[in-house]
Amino acid sequence: MKRNVIYLFMWGYQSHYRIWLENYTKNVFEQLGIKDKPKVLLVGACSPEKNNNNPICIEPEDGEWGLDLFPNLLAAIEENIKNHPNKNIFYGDALSMREKPERIRRDSVTTSVRHALKPYDENNNTQSFCGMAYPVGDYYVVPVIQVPQCVIKKTKSIEVLNWAGHTYTLSFIRACLYELLDKANDELKKPEAGRSKWGAVKVRDVLQPAAEHFLFQANQGIHGKQVQYQNEYLFEHLNMISSLMYEGEKIEGKLIIFNPDSQSVNFTLKFKEYVPIKNFRWSRKVLQMATNEVALICDGSKIYGLGKLNQDYDSAEKEVLIIEFLDHYYWALYYDNSIMMYSHYAQPELPQKLISEQDFIVNFARVFPETSKKDHQYIWELFNTSIKQLSGCMLVFASDAKEEAQRLLHQGTGVEPVLMNKELLSRVRHIDGSILLDPFGVCYAIGVILDGIANDECTPSRGSRFNSGMRYIYNDDMKAKRRLSIVVSEDRTVDIIPLLPPRISEKELESHVSGLESSNENNYHKHQSWLDDHRFYLNQERCDRSNQALDRLDAIPREVGELRWLVEHFVVSLEMDESFFLPRI
Template identity: 30%
Template sequence: MAYIIDQFMWGYQQFFQISLQHYAERLFEKIDPYLKPRIFLVGVLCKDLKNRHQICLEPEDCGYSQADFAKVNELASQLEVVDAETRIRHSHPVAQENHDRSIKLNARRDAIVKTIERDSQYDDILTYSSYPVEKDGYLVFIIMQIKKLAYESHYRLTKDKFNDRYNISTSLINSIIYEFLNLSSSELYVPDSGASMQFTKREGDELIRAAGKNFMYSIASKGNNIEGLHGLYEACNIISSLKYEGEEGVGGLIVAPKDHQNIKMTLILDTPIAISEYRKVRKFLELSDPIHYLISDSCYIFGLGQIVEHYNPIMEDLMVVRFTKHYHWEVSHADTCMMRVAYNQPHLPGTKLRREKLYSDVARIFSGIKKTDIDNLWTVINEAMKQKHGTMIVVSSGAEEEAKRLRNQSFNIVPEKLDMALVVKATSIDGSIIMSPDGVCHAIGAILDGIATAKGDSSRGARYNSAIRYYESSKNKYACFIIIVSEDGMVDIMPNLMPQIKRSSINEMIEKLNAFSQSKEELSIKTFNQMMEWLEQHKFYLSSEQCEQINKLRLDIEKIIERQSHSGFIRIVRNDLKPNPEMNDSYFVDKN
C-alpha cells in the first residue's frame, strides 16, 4: 500500500524532516561529532480546517506524543502576557504591529521548547526551536536536540543579552544552531518543501562562516559601541591576511569598553584608528607583543595597553583577538579560546581528550593495566596539552625494545618515570616520547618510522601521518597507544577505539528485522527504515555472516513492501553492509 501520513501537515513533510536530519548530521560532524543532532517537526493547527489534528509530529514516533502538546497554546498565551517586551511601545503603527507579532511568535516558540523540556528533563539533551512558519494551515516548528554533555564540554559565555534586551550568542555552537534553524525555517516558505532531492544549495562551510560572523557580534558588543557591531569579523579576517614589509601579522587586540578598569593604556593615539582602516590597523599591530595589545571598542583602535590587576571573568566585558599567523586568528575570553578562524573558515578550538575516553581505551589496549598507571598517563597527557607546540607520546608494551631499535634516531635515556617536569623538557624538542604503560620513559625526540598505508591523510600534518605509519607497522607486534598533540592543543589518539556495546543488542535487532520480514500484517516503511538506520549506525560491529543476513533480509522486505504498495513508494537506496576488518570481540561488553 502507499505510505499514509496520519498526522498530515503537507505532502512532503517526511522527506523534509529526513533532509534536515541528514544536513544537520553532516554539519555538526564538522564541529563536534559527539553533539549528535536530532531533528523533528511540530505542527500546531492555526486555521479552522476540518478533520485535521490540532498537533502534528514528524516523525510521529519522535519520542513525544500529541497529548504532550495539548496545552501549548495556553502556555504560549501565559508567556506572552509576562514578556517584558510588551512594555515597549512604538510610535509607528507598522513597527508596533511587527513588535506584537514578534512577541507572539517568541511565546509560541518558548512554549514548544518548555513543553519538550518538561518531558525530557532527565535526558542528556538540550532542545532548540526555530521560529514558526505557517505552512498549509499549521504553524510548523523545527526542533533540534543535541547531547548536553558534549555541548557543555565546550567553553561558552553566560550573558546572552546586549543592553539587557537584544539576544546575542554565547558560543560558536549556539551561532551554528541559530543559523541552521533560520535556514531550515526559511526553506518552509518554498512550495512543497521537501519535494526537491536537495534540502538547500547552501553548503555547511558557508553556514559555519555565517555563524562565525554572528558570534563576532557578541564579541563586538562587549565594546559598548553600537557602531562597531557589524564589522569586526571582516576586519579580523582582512587584517590577518595582510603582510607588513613581507612579515605575517602576529599580535593581539582587546575588545572592551573604553576606560575599562583592567586595562592600562601604555600608548594613546591622538586620533583613534577606525577598525575598517585595515592597512593602518595592520601596521599598528606591529607594535603589539605578548603583553601589549591594541585596545579597541570594536569600532576604533585607541592605542596600546595591557591587562592589569585581576580581571573578573563574570563581567564578560574583555575579549582578546589574537592574530597567530597569516590568515589565522582566534578569539578568547579569560585565557580560554572560543573560536579559531583559518582562511575565513571558523572552527572550534582543538578538541581536548575526554578523560573517560582515555581510561576506557587504555584499559582495553593494555590488558591488566593498573588504574594508577592510567592516572599517571592522564597527568602526562594533560601537561603535554599545555605546551605551546605540538608533540607525540607513544605508549608501547615494547617501549624498551623500540627505543633500542630507534636509538640512531632518538635520544635514549636511562629509564625514568615520566613526571610533569620531564614532560616539559621532553616536549621542547622535535620527535616523540616513547614510554611503557607503567609510565617509564625510555626515549625522547624519537623520529618514528613505518610504511605508508592507505590510512594516511593528506589534509593532516607530518606528525599525524608519522603516527599512522608507525602504528600500522607496529600494532601487530606490540600493544600500542599513541597520543598526538597539535599546536592548538587538539588531541588525536591512535587507535581511536569505537565504544563497547552489548553483543545482544546487535542480535536482538537482527531478530526484530527477521520477525518483521515474516509478519503477516502490512509492513510499515517507517519501522523498516528505523531498524535499517540503527543497523547502519552500528555497522562497525557486524560480522560477515550478520552483514549477509541483513542484506538478504533488506532485499526481501523491500520486495514485500513494493508488492503491498498499490501507488508506489519512495525507497531509500541503501548500500550492502560489509564487515569492518578492525572489528573484534573486545568491542563487546558481553561475551555471548
C-alpha cells in the same frame, strides 16, 4: 501498488524537508569536527481556524517522538498568547500593528513546543533548538534540531545580559544551530517546502554568518547598551587584518576588545588619533608592535593604543574579549580565559575539547589492562605536560617498547631505560621524532622516526606527525602489540590514537538489528538510525543481517514521489571485538 500514507499529514513534502534539514545539520557538524549526530523533527500545531482531525502532527510519525509529548500543546499556545509580553506594545506604523497578532502566535507556538520538549530532553540528555513557527497548510510548523547535551557542554559559553534584563547564552555552536534554523524557516516560507532541496548544501553559508553573528553578539555583550562600540563586521575585519603581511613577516600578537567605560586595561602607549579597525593596513601595521604580553587595545571598532589587562582585573567581570593572532590568516577568540572559536583562512572552527581525566584513564586502561591506578595517574601527568607547550611532539606508549627501540635503533636515539618525568619531557620533546615509552612511563628511545603502511585512518588534511602516528598504531598486528600515541601538532590540535569507542550493551545492539529485520517501509527509521550511529559494533553476522534488511526495504515498490532514505551497507570494523560490550548482567 500500495500507497504510502502519511497519517500525521501537514504537507506533501514534509519528510523531504525534514531529511534535508537533518543532512544539512550533519554536514555542518562534520565540518566542525563534532562526531555526535543531531536529529531533526517537525512539530505541527493545528491553526485555530482550521478543522483537522489531527490537532498535533509530528514528522517522522514513526520515530522516537510520540504525540504523548504534547498532551496540552494547543491549550498552552493559547495561554502563551494571552500572556505574551508584546501583547500591549503599540507600534508606530499600521503594518506592524496588523502583523503583531500573527507574530505573537508564531512565537507562542515555538515557545510552547520548546517547553513541551523539556522533559524529553532531561530524560534523554539532549537539548532541543526550535525554529520560529510558520504556517504551512493547516498547521503552524516548528522545525526542531535535537543535539546531544554533551555537544553543548563541550564548548565554552558567554552569558549576556540583554537590554530587557534577560540573560542569554552565546556560543559558536549555538550560533550555528540558530543559523540553520533561520535557513529552515526561509525554506518553510516557500511553496511546497522541501520539494527542490536536493542539491549540494554549502556549509560555509552557515558557518561564516554564524561566526559573524556570534562575534557581534559577544562584542555587544561586553558593551551593553553602548551601540557606538558595536561592529557587525568584526569577524570579517579580523580576517582581513590577519591575512596581511608586514614587510614579509607573518602576523602574531594579541588584541584586547574592552568596554571603554570599565577599568579593565592599563595603557602603555595611547594613540592621539584612534585607528579604525576597518582600515586593515593601518591596523596590521600597529599590530606589529603587539606581543603576547602587550596587546593592542580596541573597542571592536577603534584601536586606542597598546596595553595589558589591569593587574586587579577580575575575569569574573567578563568585560573583555581577547583576539590572539596565531599565524597568517589564523586567529583565536578568547573569553574568560577559554578559547571560544578559531578562524583559519576565514573558515570558523570550534576548539576541540581535550579529553577529560576520567575518559583518558579509561581509554588508556582499556589499551593497557596490565597498568595500575598509580600508572594511570602518572601517565595523565605526562599527558598534561606534553600539551602545555606550543611546540609539537609525539609520545608513543607500546607494550613492546623495549623491542621496538631495538628494531628502530637506526631511526632514532636509543637511551638507557629511564622513567620519564615532566622536567625530562620538557627537554627531549624539542628534537624531531617520537618519544618511545612502555605503558608504565619508562622511556627507551627519543627522536624515533616511526614506520608503518598507509591506511584508511590517514588523511591528507592533517600533518606528517598525525599520519605517522596513524600508520604506526593502525597495523595488522595492532591487537597483539598494543600501542597508544599522543600527538600534539603544530596547529595546536591534540589527538589520542586510538581513542576507543565507548562500551555499549550487546543486548540493545541485538534488539535494533532484530527490529530492523522485522520493520517495514513505514517504521524502519528508528532502528536504522540507531545502527547507523553504532556501525563500529556490528560483527560480520550482524552486518549481513542488517544489510539483508536494507536490501529488502529497498526492493519494496515506491509510489511516485515517495522518499525512502536508506543508509550505506554496514561493514565490519577490524578493531571490534567483545571487549567493546558492557559486561552482561
